[in-house]
Amino acid sequence: MKLARRIISCLDTDGARVVKGVKFGGLRDAGDPAKLAARYNAEGADELVVLDIAASRDRRPTFLETIRRVACELAIPLTAGGGIRTLEEARSVVRAGADKVTVNTAAVERPELISELSGELGTQAVVLAIDAKFEAATNQWDVRVRGGREPANLDALAWAQRAVELGAGEILLTSMDRDGTQAGFDVALTSAASRAVSVPVIASGGAKTPQHFAEIFSAGAADAALAASIFHDSLQSIRILKEFLASQNIEVRLPC
Amino acid sequence: MSVAAFAIIDYGAGNVPSVEQALKKLAVDSRRVTQPGELDHANAIILPGVGHYAAIIRALDQHNLRSALLGAIASGIPFLGICLGLQALYTSSEEAPAVCGLNLLQGSVCSLPRSVKLPHMGWNRLRVRRPSTLLKGLSETDYFYFAHTFAAATETPEVVATCDHGVSFTAVIEHNNICATQFHPEKSGAAGARLLQNFVSLVR
Numbered sequence: 001m002k003l004a005r006r007i008i009s010c011l012d013t014d015g016a017r018v019v020k021g022v023k024f025g026g027l028r029d030a031g032d033p034a035k036l037a038a039r040y041n042a043e044g045a046d047e048l049v050v051l052d053i054a055a056s057r058d059r060r061p062t063f064l065e066t067i068r069r070v071a072c073e074l075a076i077p078l079t080a081g082g083g084i085r086t087l088e089e090a091r092s093v094v095r096a097g098a099d100k101v102t103v104n105t106a107a108v109e110r111p112e113l114i115s116e117l118s119g120e121l122g123t124q125a126v127v128l129a130i131d132a133k134f135e136a137a138t139n140q141w142d143v144r145v146r147g148g149r150e151p152a153n154l155d156a157l158a159w160a161q162r163a164v165e166l167g168a169g170e171i172l173l174t175s176m177d178r179d180g181t182q183a184g185f186d187v188a189l190t191s192a193a194s195r196a197v198s199v200p201v202i203a204s205g206g207a208k209t210p211q212h213f214a215e216i217f218s219a220g221a222a223d224a225a226l227a228a229s230i231f232h233d234s235l236q237s238i239r240i241l242k243e244f245l246a247s248q249n250i251e252v253r254l255p256c
Numbered sequence: 257m258s259v260a261a262f263a264i265i266d267y268g269a270g271n272v273p274s275v276e277q278a279l280k281k282l283a284v285d286s287r288r289v290t291q292p293g294e295l296d297h298a299n300a301i302i303l304p305g306v307g308h309y310a311a312i313i314r315a316l317d318q319h320n321l322r323s324a325l326l327g328a329i330a331s332g333i334p335f336l337g338i339c340l341g342l343q344a345l346y347t348s349s350e351e352a353p354a355v356c357g358l359n360l361l362q363g364s365v366c367s368l369p370r371s372v373k374l375p376h377m378g379w380n381r382l383r384v385r386r387p388s389t390l391l392k393g394l395s396e397t398d399y400f401y402f403a404h405t406f407a408a409a410t411e412t413p414e415v416v417a418t419c420d421h422g423v424s425f426t427a428v429i430e431h432n433n434i435c436a437t438q439f440h441p442e443k444s445g446a447a448g449a450r451l452l453q454n455f456v457s458l459v460r
Contacts, residue, residue, distance in 0.1 A: 001380065001396075001419070003378050003421060046378065074443075075281075075448060075449060077440075077443045097277075099443065121306070121307055122307035169377065170375075198374060223378070253379040
């Protein structure tokens with residue numbers, strides 16, 4: 001008996017609607033978050049992530065309402081985030097029905113935020129999101145912040161380790177080099193991160209085919225793999241994906 | 257058909273809304289309880305919990321819920337502890353050695369080994385040790401959602417099922433009216449709903 005590798009579906013929202021972006025760029029509407037959540041719950045997704053990529057203050061109540069609507073549709077765990085800067089904001093996201101919160105830019109700017117969140121919510125509820133981009137000049141993966149627009153001048157692997165020391169219970173690692181390309185997950189980045197930290201690592205960015213998932217679980221040592229658009233557009237059924245992974249002797253929770 | 261209210265002890269844990277919602281889907285009315293007197297007329301009591309061992313125990317003591325809860329359990333009211341709500345039943349936890357647990361079960365709660373990724377986060381299966389009401393209709397092929405770093409040892413006779421993550425640990429407890437799961441049935445899809453339904457059947 002082994003812990004199953006998780007397939008996580010991600011909903012990027014503008015607060016109220018699911019939007020789809022390519023390479024952290026242009027957006028288009030991809031549907032109602034509650035409807036998509038219900039579909040993924042039924043199809044056998046192991047977890048759902050809802051991100052507010054607009055993350056503007058005035059839309060915050062809208063996003064909390066979205067979390068409530070999504071949570072009502074789920075019998076699986078829900079992670080929510082996007083623009084969380086304080087413990088109070090994290091609490092409101094949890095009260096709205098999220099099991100875990102994800103933080104990104106605010107944690108880079110003030111790493112103690114991670115300790116504050118894990119101190120109250122528990123480490124299992126704190127997911128550090130890292131947007132990483134390979135820099136050939138330094139031969140390392142750099143952390144990017146503000147939706148990938150700005151360099152943080154941090155080595156992604158060192159930042160992941162520091163965050164775990166501070167109380168992060170999971171790393172959601174997005175490869176900016178792969179995101180939106182559908183060229184496959186970043187195996188080198190994910191396996192390096194997975195070996196660098198003691199907590200689970202969720203691989204994100206670049207998924208298209210079932211082979212991409214098999215590869216990130218085996219060679220990439222990912223504990224979970226996340227995708228958005230291939231599931232929204234029904235390019236990939238979660239059920240068929242999991243059946244394929246099971247046929248490759250990868251432990252997955254097959255939906256009944 | 258709706259049964260009379262289940263009391264969900266609300267000490268501020270994050271998973272209270274999820275538990276409420278899971279019960280609602282089973283047509284079970286529930287209410288949040290924060291005061292000892294509110295446990296008096298409960299048909300069943302659920303203690304959900306996520307976070308730190310010290311937080312759940314201190315919250316029970318701060319709200320004067322400890323003796324009311326122990327009294328209600330002693331009177332035979334069906335009880336379900338979830339995650340930290342299972343760990344709270346033990347004498348103590350390595351997570352907060354100075355804190356006294358509810359001491360309804362003998363033994364200590366310890367960290368899972370560092371040889372595996374922690375927290376134990378995700379879906380895992382059970383090893384069933386003996387038949388139980390809670391696991392009726394469920395089997396070793398069903399997956400349940402876990403999210404924890406600490407866990408109870410498996411030696412005690414109350415253990416109905418175990419799980420493995422680096423070491424074997426207690427996953428399900430059933431002992432008279434005391435039930436508990438280390439995983440989150442409210443987040444465990446259809447299998448979790450079946451387990452909750454089985455708990456509800458103890459109440460009817």
